[in-house]
Amino acid sequence: MSEKTPLLQVKNLKQYFKVSNNYTVRAVDGVTFDIYPGETYGLVGESGSGKSTIGRSIIRLYNPTEGQIIFDGTDISGKLDKKATAALRTQMQMIFQDPMACLNPRKKVGEIIGEGLDIHHLYANRKERQDKIDRILAKVGLAPEHADRYPHQFSGGQRQRVGIARALIMNPKLIIADECISALDVSIQAQVVNLMKDIQEETGTAYLFIAHDLSMVKYISDRIGVLHLGHLLETGTTEEIFAHPVHPYTRSLLSAIPSPNPVVEKSRVAESYDYATSGLDYNAGSLHQLEGTHQVWGTDEDVARWLAK
Ligand SMILES: Nc1ncnc2c1ncn2[C@@H]1O[C@H](COP(=O)(O)OP(=O)(O)OP(=O)(O)O)[C@@H](O)[C@H]1O
Ligand SMILES: [Mg+2]
Known part of the structure; x- marks a missing residue:
């Protein structure tokens, strides 16, 4: 994968929020990662x-406090001109945890899905617009007549399909999926994730897949980044992270996943982790390159100690 150029480069991103005169939240504190075209990067x-x-900074709902965001070869971290903003609003799309919250309840689903097309004038006539909407509905497993219904007439899983359709109709290069399946039943989660995978195969879109749940992240992600207190502590391929977790926080996350195998589950030992008592200082250290794409954050001594385990 390293021979390709990244679609998205996040370099030392900092996003601070000044809450009062003497208090600033360091929500994101020096985060670096790349996403390659067509891949899924899981952020847990x-x-x-x-x-x-991080998702909102990338899509520029915030002005980054510090650092760089490079999307498709263009630095988008500074002030954006009209052309760059329009490109960003089409080529990067977002899907959210609660589709109900972001779908206008008074609009029919066809209108909701077509909105992006309207704003960016992406059709020559009504027929072309309707064709595009019908095609995208089919792609997410909905029928043409669903276009005439309102969001509340859908189930949670169907509404998430509407959310995906709305993002997808813009033909984006990157979709930021922020906890997009967390509110769904487990059986429906798998359906939506499978749909997202199929769509990726067909369209080549990349995903930034944000979740708490490592088990679903494992299933969809090519690579994973482990975030804690605004710091990216470890990143690597799904295989690297699951087979050789190095940072104690990653290890604790992995040890918390129940095993479907009762014999393994019986002997599972959850490793606890508490930053306050860990003796670690996230502001000290650097990113250490391990094998392949695997990287871990820490001081030289920390990393040497973890690797010796
Ligand atoms: N606009 C804001 N102003 C002040 N603080 C904020 C703002 N947005 C986020 N924060 C703070 O930044 C930190 C990170 O928030 P964020 O929503 O990114 O976390 P998250 O990982 O998405 O959590 P969750 O899993 O609950 O969605 C939190 O401490 C939050 O309270
Ligand atoms: Mg969140």
Whole structure:
């Protein structure tokens, strides 16, 4: 994968929020990772670790405090001109946890899905617009007549399909999926993830897949980044992370996953991790290159100690 040029490069991204005169939240504190065309990068971490903030900074809902975001060869971290903004609003799309919250309840699904086409004038006539909507509905497993219904007439899984259709109709190069399956039943989660995988195979779109749940991330991601308290502690291929977790926080996340095999599950030992008592300082150290694409953050001594285990 390294011979390809990344679609997205996030370099030392910092996103601070000044809450009061003497308090600033360092939601994202020096995060670096790449996403290659057509791949899925899974970003995992507990609540408040900065996952959504990273997604929102990338899509430029915030002005990054520091660092660089390069998308498809263009630096998008500074002030954007009209052309760059329009490109960003089409080529990067977002799907959210609660589709109901972002789907206008008074609009029919056809209108919701067609909105991006309208804003960016992406059709020559009504027929072409309708064809595009019908095609995208079919692609996400919905019928043409669904276009005439309102969001509340759909199930949770179907609404998430509408959310995906709305993103997909813009033909994006990157889709940021922020906890997009977390609110769904487990059986429906698998359906939606499978749909996302099929769509990726067909269209070549890349995903930034944000989740708490490592088990689903494992299933969809080519590579994974582990985030804690605004710091990216470890990154690598799914295989590298699952087979050889190095950072104690990653190890604790992995050890928390129940095994479907009862024999293995019986002997599973959850490793606890508490930053306050870990003796680690996330602001000290650097990114250490391990084998392949595997990287871990720490001081030389920390990393040597972890590797010796
Ligand atoms: N606009 C804001 N102003 C102030 N603080 C913020 C703002 N947005 C996020 N934060 C803080 O930044 C930190 C990271 O928040 P973020 O929403 O990115 O976490 P998350 O990993 O997405 O969590 P969750 O899993 O709960 O969605 C939190 O401490 C949050 O309270
Ligand atoms: Mg979030």
